[in-house]
Amino acid sequence: MELLAWLAAAVAVGFLVLVVWSVAKRGVSQLNLDLLTKAPVPFALPGVKQGLANAFAGSLVLVGVATLMALPVGILVAIYVTEFAPRPIRHGIGLVLDVLNGIPAIVIGIFVFGLFVVGHGQSGYAGSFALAVIMLPLVARATMEVLALVPTSLREASLGLGAPRWRTTLGIVLPQAVGGIVTGAVLAVARVAGETAPLLFTTSIVGNQVSWSPSHALFSVPLAIFELSESPDTADHARAWAAAFVLLMFILVTSLTARWLANRSRRKLRRAAG
Amino acid sequence: MSTFDATGNAVRRPFSGRRTRPGDVLLQSVAGLAALGTVFLVGLIVYKVVEGSRLSLSTFGLGFLAHVGWDQPHNRFGAAGLLFGTALTSVGALILATPLALGVALFLTELAPRGIRGPVTALVETLAAIPSVVIGLWGILVVAPVLRAHVMPALHSTLGFIPLFGPPGPGPSIFTAIVVLTMMILPIISSISRELFVGVPAELKEAALALGTTRWEMVRGVVFPYSWGGVAAAMMLGVGRALGEAIAVAQVAGGVNNVIGANLFNGGDTLAGWIALDFSNSNPGLETSSFFYLALILLVFSLVVNLVARVIVRRVAPRQGLAR
Numbered sequence: 001m002e003l004l005a006w007l008a009a010a011v012a013v014g015f016l017v018l019v020v021w022s023v024a025k026r027g028v029s030q031l032n033l034d035l036l037t038k039a040p041v042p043f044a045l046p047g048v049k050q051g052l053a054n055a056f057a058g059s060l061v062l063v064g065v066a067t068l069m070a071l072p073v074g075i076l077v078a079i080y081v082t083e084f085a086p087r088p089i090r091h092g093i094g095l096v097l098d099v100l101n102g103i104p105a106i107v108i109g110i111f112v113f114g115l116f117v118v119g120h121g122q123s124g125y126a127g128s129f130a131l132a133v134i135m136l137p138l139v140a141r142a143t144m145e146v147l148a149l150v151p152t153s154l155r156e157a158s159l160g161l162g163a164p165r166w167r168t169t170l171g172i173v174l175p176q177a178v179g180g181i182v183t184g185a186v187l188a189v190a191r192v193a194g195e196t197a198p199l200l201f202t203t204s205i206v207g208n209q210v211s212w213s214p215s216h217a218l219f220s221v222p223l224a225i226f227e228l229s230e231s232p233d234t235a236d237h238a239r240a241w242a243a244a245f246v247l248l249m250f251i252l253v254t255s256l257t258a259r260w261l262a263n264r265s266r267r268k269l270r271r272a273a274g
Numbered sequence: 275m276s277t278f279d280a281t282g283n284a285v286r287r288p289f290s291g292r293r294t295r296p297g298d299v300l301l302q303s304v305a306g307l308a309a310l311g312t313v314f315l316v317g318l319i320v321y322k323v324v325e326g327s328r329l330s331l332s333t334f335g336l337g338f339l340a341h342v343g344w345d346q347p348h349n350r351f352g353a354a355g356l357l358f359g360t361a362l363t364s365v366g367a368l369i370l371a372t373p374l375a376l377g378v379a380l381f382l383t384e385l386a387p388r389g390i391r392g393p394v395t396a397l398v399e400t401l402a403a404i405p406s407v408v409i410g411l412w413g414i415l416v417v418a419p420v421l422r423a424h425v426m427p428a429l430h431s432t433l434g435f436i437p438l439f440g441p442p443g444p445g446p447s448i449f450t451a452i453v454v455l456t457m458m459i460l461p462i463i464s465s466i467s468r469e470l471f472v473g474v475p476a477e478l479k480e481a482a483l484a485l486g487t488t489r490w491e492m493v494r495g496v497v498f499p500y501s502w503g504g505v506a507a508a509m510m511l512g513v514g515r516a517l518g519e520a521i522a523v524a525q526v527a528g529g530v531n532n533v534i535g536a537n538l539f540n541g542g543d544t545l546a547g548w549i550a551l552d553f554s555n556s557n558p559g560l561e562t563s564s565f566f567y568l569a570l571i572l573l574v575f576s577l578v579v580n581l582v583a584r585v586i587v588r589r590v591a592p593r594q595g596l597a598r
Binding site for chain 2: 001002004005006007008009011012013015016019022023072073076077079080081083084085089092093095096097098099100102103104105106107108110111114115133136137140164165166167169170190191193194195196197200201204222225226229230237240241244247248251252255256259
């Protein structure tokens with residue numbers, strides 16, 4: 001039986017190694033600067049240099065705007081829950097955050113389609129909003145966790161010196177938790193950078209030119225991979241692998257760094273709490 | 275400012291300054307508004323999805339759930355084939371992922387040498403960070419051909435008497451979707467199970483070992499019974515993830531929504547996968563509304579799964595000291 005447990009662990013790690021290795025093997029050879037700097041060319045003849053610049057630009061804008069939407073709201077929710085809310089409300093909002101986190105991304109895509117796209121058409125803002133809905137519970141949960149680690153004695157000391165509650169929260173508690181909040185935000189960014197489903201109906205009808213304005217529909221890297229993977233053309237597969245490699249490296253590097261930083265800052269806070 | 279109230283008793287906190295500070299009120303109301311907005315957002319999601327599906331709800335009613343097929347020219351739509359595909363893929367992935375996940379969790383808590391516990395835990399959790407579109411790309415271009423060439427014929431020739439393992443079809447298959455979903459829910463189940471197993475009191479384990487049990491007997495007699503409730507919750511969360519996964523399934527499963535067949539090696543599709551593949555081509559009116567209906571079914575499933583998991587955790591958490 002113990003052998004089976006060893007085997008299970010080997011299979012799990014094997015899965016990861018296999019995916020990363022397959023993507024790397026096929027992606028690295030296709031990697032070049034054109035991928036990031038040149039737009040796609042429709043019906044390209046072999047040898048024509050083309051890339052996915054529109055997808056990379058679009059992803060940057062979409063994820064950036066989504067972060068701007070979700071981060072302040074998520075932090076405020078966490079502040080309300082840990083610093084102000086009475087117990088039953090705290091549990092209620094915790095439940096709502098879990099429910100929101102459990103809603104499938106494709107349903108959020110449909111929701112945003114019904115909310116913004118019907119009547120107004122697709123836009124980068126609609127896509128960003130859909131991504132922000134996914135980020136919100138992640139950011140709020142992560143912030144709540146670190147705020148709960150900030151020692152109560154610190155709050156009491158500040159209140160005892162006569163500082164009002166808002167200054168205690170913003171000036172004393174929040175700065176203590178900044179490391180944890182940043183790592184939570186980075187993990188949320190890494191998560192939505194790879195999301196395809198929420199963008200499928202909200203910001204997918206695009207031209208081939210590079211665009212930076214979220215008031216029009218923007219292309220994105222996950223969507224590009226999705227569309228290229230469905231194509232019968234092997235040249236398209238090659239670009240899909242290259243884009244997947246870039247995306248995967250971005251996600252692995254950011255999430256592993258964030259996790260490492262999170263562990264470090266949590267240990268520091270725990271030590272401070274004694 | 276008086277420190278006595280009308281009855282002549284001393285007011286409790288003469289120094290605290292019960293006077294309301296504008297800054298406090300401002301921060302509390304802005305933060306409270308954000309929290310209220312989150313609650314409102316969930317309500318709005320439910321409302322919008324219900325509103326969008328109203329036309330289809332009134333046309334087909336619950337018969338939608340029992341009708342097989344998606345007939346665009348005749349405006350006749352049904353979810354039965356997709357419900358079947360969703361059940362098949364989710365249960366299949368759960369059957370494959372649960373023993374694997376429990377094995378990983380046992381390995382990490384009981385067997386692994388201390389030095390490799392941290393790295394292996396991190397690696398397994400990294401599996402959860404891989405975007406579904408990348409797993410789908412890998413599934414369609416790497417896994418599917420291998421499964422079709424080697425695994426499916428082998429399973430068919432040995433277990434072919436079970437209808438699930440029929441003759442392999444030429445194209446995409448439910449079986450590939452199950453394999454891909456297994457990878458995606460494995461880290462969810464294993465990381466929760468690991469936490470549960472860590473929470474089993476050392477005295478109990480040591481007592482069992484002191485009675486002369488082997489390590490496996492100790493696991494079977496102490497660790498499993500102690501944590502089964504939490505493992506059930508973890509499995510629920512895994513199912514929730516599996517049935518909501520759209521992209522990877524859309525890439526590998528094949529978008530077949532007019533047959534119910536037990537053969538795992540044929541194409542099929544799930545609720546989420548079908549929405550991802552075909553919603554963009556839908557005609558406005560009844561067909562679009564029927565896609566909202568599918569989304570509504572998914573939404574209800576995800577709510578039920580998450581709430582049930584939460585109830586289970588509530589029940590067992592005090593005993594097992596689970597984090598939430």
